[in-house]
Amino acid sequence: MGIGLPGNIAKQILRRTxxxxxxxxxxxxxxxxxxxxxVVPVSYLSQPSFQDLLSMAEEEFGFDHPMGGLTIPCREETFISVTSNLS
Structure with missing residues (x-):
């Protein structure tokens, strides 16, 4: 199951990065x-394991990210483990 961002919100996140x-x-x-x-490739956005991280971010922050960019509330080691397995 994937997460979909409305087009205008996705553009705002990309612009703010x-x-x-x-x-x-x-x-x-x-x-x-x-x-x-x-800094990660946008191709990660279509990967189910990365989408799980995005779901965590959505649950905690919605689409209001205090850092100005996309904030993922997980341990750094977890993020590295997930992204190291992505192509």
């Missing part, structure tokens, strides 16, 4: 208390 992010990537902030910034 900053101009220092290469085309085809997006910035996400990861962590439970201290947040670390990661």
């Amino acid at each position: 900053g101009s220092d992010v290469p085309k085809g990537y997006l910035a996400v902030y990861v962590g439970e208390s201290q947040r670390k910034r990661f």
Whole structure:
């Protein structure tokens, strides 16, 4: 099961991630208390395991992300473990 972002909200998130992010990537902030910034390929958005992380973010923050970019409320080690298995 995937998560779908309405087009205008997805564009807002991508726009807010900053101009220092290469085309085809997006910035996400990861962590439970201290947040670390990661730049990941947008292709991750279609991966079920990454979508699970997005569901966690939606449950905690809705579409209002205090860091200005997409914030994923999981441990950094969990995020690295999930993304290291993605292509």
